[in-house]
Amino acid sequence: MxxxxxxxxxxxxxxxxxxxxxxxxxxxxxxxxxxxxxxxxxxxxxxxxxxxxxxxxxxxxxxxxxxxxxxxxxxxxxxxxxxxxxxxxxxxxxxxxxxxxxxxxxxxxxxxxxxxxxxxxxxxxxxxxxxxxxxxxxxxxxxxxxxxxxxxxxxxxxxxxxxxxxxxxxxxxxxxxxxxxxxxxxxxxxxxxxxRDINEIKKNIPVFNIKKIQPGIENVILIIGESERKQNMSLYGYRKKTTPYTDAQVGNMMIFDNAVSPAGITNLSVPLILSSIHPDEFAYHYDKLSYNIINLANQSGYNSFWLSTQASAKGITAIASMAKNKKWINGFDEVIVPELKNVIQKKEDKFIVLHIMGSHPNPCNRIPPNWNSEGLDCYDSSIRYTDSVFKNIFSTLKNTNSVVIYASDHGLKIQGDKLLHVDSKESTQVPFFIWYGDKVPASYRITGHEPKQTQTTYIYPLIMKYMGLETPQHYKNEENKYLNLEMKSMEYDKLPE
Structure with missing residues (x-):
């Protein structure tokens, strides 16, 4: 029985x-x-x-x-x-x-x-x-x-x-x-x-129809964060002081108040941010991922660098592998700063991607053992630690002709004590800002707040602008299409809260 x-x-x-x-x-x-x-x-x-x-x-x-x-x-x-x-x-x-x-x-x-x-x-x-x-x-x-x-x-x-x-x-x-x-x-x-389709993009080197209209910024730096919720950043009004160093730089930044990611997981959002592929095409035309910002930089006279504290992931690494210089570094995110210092010493136009661990689950593991969390839980403490890394990056670049663009790949949805990767508006709300070095020309230095909802795929034409290139009149970020976990493109407004 x-x-x-x-x-x-x-x-x-x-x-x-x-x-x-x-x-x-x-x-x-x-x-x-x-x-x-x-x-x-x-x-x-x-x-x-x-x-x-x-x-x-x-x-x-x-x-x-x-x-x-x-x-x-x-x-x-x-x-x-x-x-x-x-x-x-x-x-x-x-x-x-x-x-x-x-x-x-x-x-x-x-x-x-x-x-x-x-x-x-x-x-x-x-x-x-x-x-x-x-x-x-x-x-x-x-x-x-x-x-x-x-x-x-x-x-x-x-x-x-x-x-x-x-x-x-x-x-x-x-x-x-x-x-x-x-x-x-x-x-x-x-x-x-x-x-397999994504790996094919490494074999396809496209020719971009680009037009140089003015001298670009010497160091164009993109920092890709991980799993950082803007809702937990004091920069965006969070009651706990999780981003004190970034807060102090507000007058030298353009802050996008309502930025959203194009997907809810790293392996979808980062390729969408770094390439011109549209969410409608993602499931069928992976070869279009070859039209990415690394290849664009290479053909625009910029020396390209990919520095990462994240271990390689095939989809993203397919794009990273196209950088002329690439390095995956072991350790907490602060180890990326000395590498950046070495790179910016080169007197040439450079496009640098820093792919950091940020608040990647488990956030408790993203903080050095001797880090003072000041009573914050692991997730908030990981954000404060990332902020301290930004302090060192801003200090390194202060007296240079450099622009730093930062955005998190996606956010997270909080349910009880869990941090979830799901398709929801809550988990797509991300930090997105631009910081300027002292020697950035006035024509590029635009500060303040952008209140409109902005998809982080806007980073692609933004980088073109900072390289001195003519930007497209219209780009996919205007449509605000979202690629869900079923690999289907949908209207962002139709996402559940």
Whole structure:
């Protein structure tokens, strides 16, 4: 009796994981498409039961049982992804998240490991129940016969049938994506295809139609922050003094009061900021990422530099790799300042990208051990630490012909004690400002506040301006299109709060 209860509970757990990853199926249960949702539950329940029988048959032989363990382990990983998305991000899984997983690095994974304790426990519970149930079913299969073999093969046959249906009969959109017992597999397959496409941009060096209309600023510096909410910066009115050094520079800055990011995760937002590709094109024309600000600088007579304290990520690194000089530096963000000092000593026009860790989760790990947090929590303290790095950068550049453009890649949504990467207006509100060195010509020095909503893709034509180039009359930032985690372009105003 206990064995049957465990088996039934396992099936419910599997379907719960499926539902957590595709919450719209649950929502449809109460709408016009409830029959489709019921059918989905039945189909995935059938495939999972078939999967159990298939592995039970494999367990009848000590050699094939190794294959069964591997298959069960992989399905448990599939469940772990569902549990992690729900417990950590309160959302389903999607292609954008698959890209982030594939582009993560060991340091990043370790820094975020504390968030996966509960999902990890559930992973082992699911795996244990799965192996226990397979062994239990093995005893009920006395001999191989047509019935058991047919049931065992359903989980392999049905996806092929769904593929034929959606290819040759009808496709409502999305069916092919999830019709597999490993329901996250197609998202990862799509993400891998995206990565291959992005890597192709490194082979395509475009020729820009550019026109020099005046001498540019000697040092054009772009700082790309990480996960910094403007709502937590005293520069933007936050009650805690988290940006004292930047606050003191207000008279020497242009501050965009209502800046928003073009996407909710780094691997989408940064390429959109650094290239002229439109969100509508992102899922289909990755070759257009070659029209990026690094290649533009190279063809405009600027020596290009990419200095980063973030470990490489394939999508962003594809653009970074086009810089003539690039360096990834280990340590807290302050280590980037000596590198900057060395670079600006060169008497030439330079375009410099500083990609910093900022407040990247876990923010507690972004602060040096001896850093005085002054009673702030880890997130606010990480912002104050970033501000101290800015102090050193501003001091280094004060008596130079330099302009610093700063924007965070995206913000975060606060839900309880969690900082979430989700599609929402709250998580797109970012800091965006321009700071000037003392020797910047008056024609470039525009200070004050810009109250209009400004998408950070405006950085691209802004950098063109500071390089002395003629800027386009219209640019994609005017449309304020947003690329969501499903890799679909949408109107920013339609984002939930």
């Amino acid at each position: 206990i064995k049957k209860i465990i088996l039934i509970f396992l099936i419910i757990l599997y379907l719960t994981g499926f539902l957590l990853s595709f919450p719209y199926i649950f929502d449809n249960l109460f709408g016009a498409e409830k029959l489709d949702s019921i059918r989905n539950f039945f189909e995935y329940g059938t495939m999972f039961c078939s999967f159990l029988v298939f592995n039970a048959l494999l367990f009848k032989n000590k050699y094939t049982s190794v294959i069964a363990v591997i298959l069960c382990f992989l399905l448990s990983i599939n469940f772990l992804i569902s549990a992690s998305c729900y417990l950590i991000y309160h959302s389903g899984f999607n292609v954008g998240m698959a890209i982030s997983i594939l582009e993560s690095n060991p340091d990043e994974a370790i820094s975020m490991s504390y968030m996966f304790i509960l999902p990890g426990i559930l992973f082992f519970v699911f795996l244990g129940m799965l192996l226990y149930s397979v062994k239990y079913l093995k005893k009920d299969i006395v001999q191989f016969n047509t019935k058991f073999i047919t049931i065992a093969l359903l989980w392999l046959i049905l996806p092929f049938g769904y593929h034929l249906k959606h290819t040759y009969i009808s496709n409502k959109g999305g069916g092919k994506m999830i019709k597999n017992v490993y329901y996250h597999l197609s998202d990862f397959n799509t993400a891998l295809n995206i990565q």
